[in-house]
Amino acid sequence: xxxxxxPFLEFGFMRRALVGCLALAVAAxxxxxxxxxxxxxxxxxxxxxxxxPGIAAGFLIAGLSVPAMSLGGLIAGLAVAVGAGALSxxxxxxxxxxxxxxxxxxLALGVTLVSLRGDTSDLTHLLFGQVLxxxxxxxxxxxxxxxxxxxxxxxxxxxxxLECFDPGFAAAxxxxxxxxxxxxxxxxxxxVLAAFQAMGTLMAVGLMMLPAVAARHWGRELSxxxxxxxxxxxxxxxxxxxxxxxxxxxxxxxIVLTAGVAWAVSVVFGPVDGLLARWxxxxxxxx
Amino acid sequence: MMRAMAxxxxxxxxxxxxxANLTATHQRHPAVHHVSARFAAGSLAAIVGPNxxxxxxxxxxxxxxxxxxxxxxxxxxxxxxxxxLPQQSGMDRAFxxxxxxxxxQGMWSRLGAFRGTSAADRDRAQQALEAVGxxxxxxxxxxxxxxxQFQRLLFARLLVQDADxxxxxEPFNAVDARTAADLLAVLRRWHGEGRTVLxxxxxxxxxxxxxxxxxxxxxxxxxxxxxxEVLSAANRLRARMMAEAxxxxxxxxAA
Numbered sequence: 068x069x070x071x072x073x074p075f076l077e078f079g080f081m082r083r084a085l086v087g088c089l090a091l092a093v094a095a096x097x098x099x100x101x102x103x104x105x106x107x108x109x110x111x112x113x114x115x116x117x118x119x120p121g122i123a124a125g126f127l128i129a130g131l132s133v134p135a136m137s138l139g140g141l142i143a144g145l146a147v148a149v150g151a152g153a154l155s156x157x158x159x160x161x162x163x164x165x166x167x168x169x170x171x172x173x174l175a176l177g178v179t180l181v182s183l184r185g186d187t188s189d190l191t192h193l194l195f196g197q198v199l200x201x202x203x204x205x206x207x208x209x210x211x212x213x214x215x216x217x218x219x220x221x222x223x224x225x226x227x228x229l230e231c232f233d234p235g236f237a238a239a240x241x242x243x244x245x246x247x248x249x250x251x252x253x254x255x256x257x258x259v260l261a262a263f264q265a266m267g268t269l270m271a272v273g274l275m276m277l278p279a280v281a282a283r284h285w286g287r288e289l290s291x292x293x294x295x296x297x298x299x300x301x302x303x304x305x306x307x308x309x310x311x312x313x314x315x316x317x318x319x320x321x322i323v324l325t326a327g328v329a330w331a332v333s334v335v336f337g338p339v340d341g342l343l344a345r346w347x348x349x350x351x352x353x354x
Numbered sequence: 355m356m357r358a359m360a361x362x363x364x365x366x367x368x369x370x371x372x373x374a375n376l377t378a379t380h381q382r383h384p385a386v387h388h389v390s391a392r393f394a395a396g397s398l399a400a401i402v403g404p405n406x407x408x409x410x411x412x413x414x415x416x417x418x419x420x421x422x423x424x425x426x427x428x429x430x431x432x433x434x435x436x437x438x439l440p441q442q443s444g445m446d447r448a449f450x451x452x453x454x455x456x457x458x459q460g461m462w463s464r465l466g467a468f469r470g471t472s473a474a475d476r477d478r479a480q481q482a483l484e485a486v487g488x489x490x491x492x493x494x495x496x497x498x499x500x501x502x503q504f505q506r507l508l509f510a511r512l513l514v515q516d517a518d519x520x521x522x523x524e525p526f527n528a529v530d531a532r533t534a535a536d537l538l539a540v541l542r543r544w545h546g547e548g549r550t551v552l553x554x555x556x557x558x559x560x561x562x563x564x565x566x567x568x569x570x571x572x573x574x575x576x577x578x579x580x581x582x583e584v585l586s587a588a589n590r591l592r593a594r595m596m597a598e599a600x601x602x603x604x605x606x607x608a609a
Binding site: 104222223225226228229231232233234235236238239240242283286287288289291292 | 436446451452
């Protein structure tokens with residue numbers, strides 16, 4: 068059992084990374100479930116890449132300082148969220164092409180900014196994350212964001228679900244869909260920011276989206292999917308960090324790959340629309 | 355006789371709906387053009403007309419969901435509650451939600467975003483499901499339902515909404531004869547309870563059989579009143595003459 072507990076007993080940075088990633092895993096996948104159900108999974112990717120230039124600008128000005136980089140990322144992320152919303156309205160809802168353009172530009176700008184001053188290790192850190200980078204301010208950010216996300220999401224849960232299921236009815240009943248959606252996007256930006264220290268901006272969305280997509284195969288109802296997503300995300304965080312430690316992999320890709328394995332297992336073995344259930348023909352029921 | 359009258363519960367009256375010179379547009383082209391009509395309180399009325407006649411736009415304008423460019427919609431009474439059953443297009447039928455929860459959405463005006471449901475609320479939702487013939491469906495996900503069952507489910511939600519004015523946009527589309535008959539029974543029940551019911555329909559035989567009042571719409575109001583008079587051969591011919599395409603170079607309307 069030493070491979071399981073050893074790294075965390077022995078090293079403080081592994082403990083901090085684990086606590087931080089578990090905090091992310093409790094909150095972010097819930098946002099992912101809603102993003103998936105709204106068919107706006109791409110939005111999370113856009114926001115994650117959209118924060119990159121802001122983080123890079125923070126890095127340029129203040130070096131590897133969590134408050135400076137987070138503030139820069141927050142400003143850039145909110146700007147992209149507002150811009151994406153405006154683009155979506157201006158293009159009549161067909162936003163995917165415009166959003167793709169937006170995130171490619173943001174990513175290129177971020178990488179360029181970091182290259183201006185930093186070296187390759189800074190760039191790798193920014194893009195793929197670094198468990199060693201989870202210092203106290205980063206840990207506080209991750210835990211704080213999770214602490215904020217859960218109660219706000221609990222309040223927004225019913226309007227978000229209704230808006231998603233039947234926007235016409237929500238509008239007729241006077242649900243302020245735009246307001247709740249805006250609040251929701253702010254939460255997504257915050258979670259992406261919190262994730263980037265350990266996971267990097269390229270991988271920040273992994274812990275948000277992969278468990279959510281996998282959860283579709285475990286629950287027929289929104290709440291069941293939410294529990295499944297959080298459970299899968301926590302397992303992915305734990306085993307991803309262990310893989311990162313034992314195999315000497317960058318932590319972001321290791322966690323996302325683990326979440327990817329969880330997704331693949333869900334697609335095959337999940338009780339809802341799983342492949343196995345389709346392959347194994349059982350006799351049909353009497354009625 | 356007198357006793358029977360006394361025992362009968364006091365009918366709650368839906369609002370009268372008054373359309374005064376109503377115009378509603380899509381990109382400035384009128385979908386509903388200078389329509390004046392009146393539906394009495396508690397009436398059961400059909401809105402008929404060719405495709406593109408502005409029926410859906412009119413319903414949405416009455417519900418306050420489409421901007422009125424000119425004229426007015428007036429509902430009588432103290433803040434009447436309005437419910438609209440749209441055509442199904444905008445809904446996500448793959449959404450992971452159980453039937454009972456969909457019906458409970460009908461209580462939104464009372465429960466809002468935060469308040470919990472009581473056992474009595476859930477009982478009422480269950481009764482609504484039974485009233486539309488979906489008694490055993492409470493714990494089923496909506497994704498597993500057929501089009502007809504889904505329409506029954508939306509009627510159950512309308513039942514729970516308990517609205518004074520009920521607007522239905524092609525409620526019997528894509529449902530079989532038995533479902534249509536069941537849903538029609540729900541309409542009659544609402545009518546009996548004194549609610550005002552306006553339904554967009556295409557089946558003129560059904561309208562003549564079941565709906566005392568009727569508005570024939572072809573962007574403009576061709577006729578409004580008792581169904582037999584409204585659906586005269588002459589009026590129906592006039593409605594068919596409506597040009598469906600709008601005039602690209604139409605000048606501003608002076609009327």
